[in-house]
Amino acid sequence: MRHPMLPWALWLCAGLTLVGCSSQPQPPGGVATRVERELVSHNLLIDAGEQLVLTSPQRTIRVTEQQLHRVTEFDARDRVANSHESHQSLPWDDQPVILIAEDRRFTLRTNHDGVVRLNLLDEQFIDLDFTNLRTIQLVARANPTVVAEQTLLISRELRAVLREAVALVYDNLEESGVEQWVYRIHRLNELGLEEESNQLENMLMVLTIADPELQYEFLQALNADPRP
Incomplete structure (x- = not known):
C-alpha cells in the first residue's frame, strides 16, 4: 500500500536539493566570454653570436621577434575575470635583414627559423673594398618604430683572407x-x-x-x- 509523502519530508528533500545546488563550486570571476589583448611592447633581437669580431667570412645570424601583451578576460556581465601579461618570442620568419657596408645596402633574408647565414664571399659582396672594410651593420625592421641593429667588426686577418680568397674563388x-x-x-x-x-x-x-x-x-x- 502506497503512503503519501508527509509534508515535512517534502520540505526536507527540497532543502537538501537547494543546499546541494548552492554548494557547487563556482569559478572565480565567472567564465570568460570576451578576451582583450593589448600590445605593451614589441621588439626585434639580432643574435650574431657572442664574438662581435668576424674572423671568418661566415656567420649564422638569428633574428627573434618579441612581443609583450596584457591579456584581460571579461565574464558574461562584462566584469574583469582575469588580467595577466603574455610574453611571446617568435622567429623573424622569412623577413629581410639589411646589411650595410661602405654605405652600400644588401638584402639578406631569414629562413623559417629566423636564421640567415652570412657569407662575405657570396658573389654580391665581392666588389667591396676588403682592404679598408672595418665594420658591417645588420638591420632588421618590423615597422618605423621597431628596429634592431647589430654592428660586426672585420678583423685584420679576415680582411687579408677575403682579398686573396675572392680571386681564388671567382x-x-x-x-x-x-x-x-x-x-x-x-x-x-x-x-x-x-x-x-x-x-x-x-x-x-x-x-x-x-x-x-x-x-x-x-x-x-x-x-x-x-x-x-
Whole structure:
C-alpha cells in the first residue's frame, strides 16, 4: 500500500536539493566570454653570436621577434575575470635583414627559423673594398618604430683572407690550367675556407665532365698533391 509523502519530508528533500545546488563550486570571476589583448611592447633581437669580431667570412645570424601583451578576460556581465601579461618570442620568419657596408645596402633574408647565414664571399659582396672594410651593420625592421641593429667588426686577418680568397674563388677557371686549379683548391683549404675549397673542386669536376682526359689529369694532379 502506497503512503503519501508527509509534508515535512517534502520540505526536507527540497532543502537538501537547494543546499546541494548552492554548494557547487563556482569559478572565480565567472567564465570568460570576451578576451582583450593589448600590445605593451614589441621588439626585434639580432643574435650574431657572442664574438662581435668576424674572423671568418661566415656567420649564422638569428633574428627573434618579441612581443609583450596584457591579456584581460571579461565574464558574461562584462566584469574583469582575469588580467595577466603574455610574453611571446617568435622567429623573424622569412623577413629581410639589411646589411650595410661602405654605405652600400644588401638584402639578406631569414629562413623559417629566423636564421640567415652570412657569407662575405657570396658573389654580391665581392666588389667591396676588403682592404679598408672595418665594420658591417645588420638591420632588421618590423615597422618605423621597431628596429634592431647589430654592428660586426672585420678583423685584420679576415680582411687579408677575403682579398686573396675572392680571386681564388671567382677568377676565370677556363683561362687557367690544371696546376692552377689544384693550387686554388689547396690554397682555399689552407686559408680555412674548406667549404669554398670543396665547392671549387666540385665545380671543376662538372666543368671537365665532357672531357674525360682533362678530368683524369685534374684528378691525378689533385691526388698527387693531397690537401694538408
